[in-house]
Amino acid sequence: MSAVPPEVPPPLRIAFVPGVSPDTWARKWRERVRRVPLELLPIADADQLAVLRDGRADMALIRLPVAQDGVSVIPLYEEVPVVVVPTDHPVAAYDRVDVTDLSEEHLLQDPDEVPAWRRIATEVAAGTRHPVPALTLDQAIATVAAGTGIVIVPASLARLHHRKEVTTRPVTGVAPSGVGLAWLTERSDERTDYFIGIVRGRTANSSRSPVPGEPAPGPAPKPERRRTSPPRTRNGSRRTGRR
Template sequence: MPRDLDLRKLRYFLALAEELNYGRAAQHLHIAQPVLSRQIRALEAELGASLFVRDRRGVELTPAGEALRADTPALLAAADAARRRVARAARGTDTFTIGFMPGLIVTAAAVALEARRPGLRVQVVRTGWDDQVQVLHDGRADVSYVRLPVDERGLRVIGIAEEPRVAVVAAAHRLAGKDEMTLTDLADEHLLQNPDAVPEWREVATEMRERVPRPPGEDRYGVEEKLEHVARGRGVAVLPASVAAFYTRPDIAVATITDIGPSRVALAWQAQRRSPLIRDFVDVVAGLDSPCTVLAPPG
């Protein structure tokens, strides 16, 4: 029967799984290559499975290695999260951290939790599309206000709000000045974000139908980067109305998209955690008239 997984060996495994080269992985880990080889062999022996295929062409993951590669980031993130929580407890720091996406205001919930738990310090951390769930897995936040869809594996997720989605165009754009528009109006435009985030648009988009290559890295733009490119006439963006309101600027124009579903806001936390503070916070949110405040567009 295999022993408990060694986190150090898992970190070594993950480095090699990402590099698929012993030399580069060892360099990344700041260890000697023979040490890495021994640790990988030891891990394979403990698991009773070959994780890598080694031949003249290089290194490849076996099916068992692929399975472990899928699970390892979550295992390591959970361990890091536990370390953070233990370190806070050891320092005697009674804190609770709320993650939130741009355009959302969580002040009422934070104040209500502090009132319910005298002596508790509630902190907040701003998140983005790429880390709104990751902050839960790595322990930076206890709960997170997320914009759906997200990867819900390992999480409890409850919907709490909805809001319209808007199109953001340059102030000089042909569509600027319209209060409303449809997806058909945007069909010939270049979308400055991952098309998977707006599947309704990709169904009608000319550039998707014609398979126009997308610039590398563009799908990972943050809101500020998107708006910089929008203002320069390089494309359009589809955002929740509150995000557009949060980033109001004179060189862009905003219009509600009438034939698209709303942006949905949810509260998420790690499903396996049994924290009384999380239970209290969920109760607090359920008792509020407005679980979170969504910034209204200026008008």
């Protein structure tokens, strides 16, 4: 009777927000997991949990912090915040700046996105700040290039939207931005467990989870019992159990 082939799980869908690259982990998955495809889904920051809840993705590489109601999250790394300014801005003369050095600047973002700046900003304290229209990051950096404000974002986002008319400098005094891997706790399975192992740096030989889509290894064969010969008598004949 022929063996029934194992059921192949569906593709593992990984969403990722702008500035986060899943390429290294995706390559390792494809090298190790032959029977389960991996699909990558670029998303906007605003959708990073929605894609999990509506089933568009199984896991997501997101920006932290997030509300973890029913969501499991593994923090992966932190990014240095940078300020984006025109190339001829005085800040460009320094290797890095403190957020207090930016108190007189006009922020082209919601001040709640950068609480450290909001606490020391002159235009906020004086009540002279005018509402800023909602801008995409690309639009905001284009506005920075025109010399009408600054943006404070994670370094990877600044690189993603770089323009030759602007430059960036690290900012101290602003909390770093965290990146993590998230999934719905109730939907974890062998695929998510194996991807977590890859992200945590486990090798193909050290992974604790079975390879998705592969049959489970059978029990190890029992060692054969060695047959022993009956002992010889003094005259050289073999002694049997009979007398």
